[in-house]
Amino acid sequence: MTVLADRWRAARPKVAGLHLDSGACSRQSLAVIDAATQHARHEAEVGGYVAAAAAAPVIDAGRSAIAVLTGMTASDVVFTTGANHALDLLLSSWTGPRTVACLPGEYGPNLAVMAANGFDVRVLPADRTGRLVVDEAATALAVSPPGLVHLTALASHRGIVQPARELAEVCHGVGLPLVIDAAQAFGHIDCAVGADAVYSSSRKWIAGPRGVGMLAITPALAERLRPRLPPPEWNLPFTVMQSLEHGEANLAARVGLSVALGENLAAGPENIRAVLAELGRLTRTTLADVDGWRVVEPVDEPTAITTLQATAGADPQRVRAWLIAERGIVTTYAEVQRAPFEMAAPVLRVSPHVDTTADDLEIFAEALVAATSEV
Known part of the structure; x- marks a missing residue:
């Protein structure tokens, strides 16, 4: 834990204070910042399209890294501007019945994208912690199958791991495609679970730039999609994946994300996951007795x-x-809007990355006591 933490910390600018907000936006490394900056400078030197061609090997390496982390292949991956964009691309291209099954605690902006694309939402069974009840879900999906099943593997408002692999097995058994929102899960927990589509942003646990994300889709699911642009009736020579990936993009951000993904693989995804899990245990233990708050x-x-x-x-x-x-x-x-059909009141979320120490958490616990008494 210490070696990984030291390397992570040394690779980044010195933090101004204490950063416990990686679930919103992690701190980029100097290498990520420099790579994005160098690409922007290269665009100014040789032109955007020449710079884009030069950056292709780095971006292709990013696709390959995403493939490793999702259990797919590089050709299954497109870059997006973020998680919501990825979901909108997928749902707007869906050709089957516009019904989707998801948990009661589904992320509010995801529900908005579903509604905007004309999807009728069905609720999957969950226990009192918000975790999917797999056996009950299996029965419900077999009796009344929706067009799609959508699972946010790790929610925005609560750090409960969903049984994504088990649900993937259920969905495959009844012939339903499973889409996973991995915005909080990617780089945090295992996302290579057999889903038909996985999407995420860059800025959270992977610690890449803002304004870029990814969408990975299996070939079987891609065959069922009909992207809006260009109009399919034009019969242009584009594959589904080519149609989904917008060409007018911030390539500097894609370069930065690709470097961040390389850093994740170099550190060992399983090592990062183990340290993050241990930090979660340490955080909850440290905060368990703070008056006025419940973990x-x-x-x-x-x-x-x-x-x-x-x-x-x-x-x-x-x-x-x-x-x-x-x-x-x-x-x-x-805020409550993050899970409008489940949350009754807003909460405070703490999300340290691997460079957070036990001393940092003690400092936070003391500050939380002071803040609670002051406000």
Whole structure:
């Protein structure tokens, strides 16, 4: 843990304060920042399209890294501007019945994309923690199959790991495509689980730039898609994957993401996952006895996300603002809109990356006590 943490920390600019907000936006490495900057400079020197051709090997390496992390192939991967864009591309291209099954705690912006694309949402069974009940889901999907099944493998408002691999097996057994939102899961937990599509942003646990993401689709699912652009009736010589990937893109961000993905593979995805899980346990243990707050996740949940519910009237939004202004500590205020059909009140989310120390967490616990008393 210490070696990985030291390398991660040394590869980045010195943090101004304490960063416990990787579930929103991780800190990019100097190499990622430099690669994106160099590409932008190269565009100015030789022209955007010449620079794009020169960057192709780096971006292709990024596709290959995504393939490794999703269990697919490089040809199954397209770059997007982020997770919501990826979901919109997929759903707007769907040719089957516009019904989708998902959990009650589905991410609010995902529900908005589903509604905008005319999808009727069906609710999958979950237990009191919000975790999918696989046996009940299997029965429901067999009795009344939707067009698609969508699973957010790790939610924005709660660090509970969903049984994605088990659901993939269920879906394959009944012939239903499974789409996984891996925005919080990619680079955090195992995402090579046999899904038909996996999408994510770059800026969270992979620690790439903002404004770029990815969508990986199996060939079998791609065959069932009909992208809006260019109009299919034009019969232009584009594959589905070529049609999905927009050419007018921020290639500097794609270069940065590709470098970040290379760093992830070099560090060992399994090593990163193990350290993040241990940090989650340490965070929950450290915060368990802070007055006025309740830790939502079980202490041994294998994620680095810890969600805090106020139990004595503290306002998570004001607490977050105080922590930034007074202590330079960045956390997440998670509003009800993140899971509008499940959340009853906003929460405070803590999401350290691998360079966070036990001392950092003790500092945060003390600051949380102070913030709670002040606001």
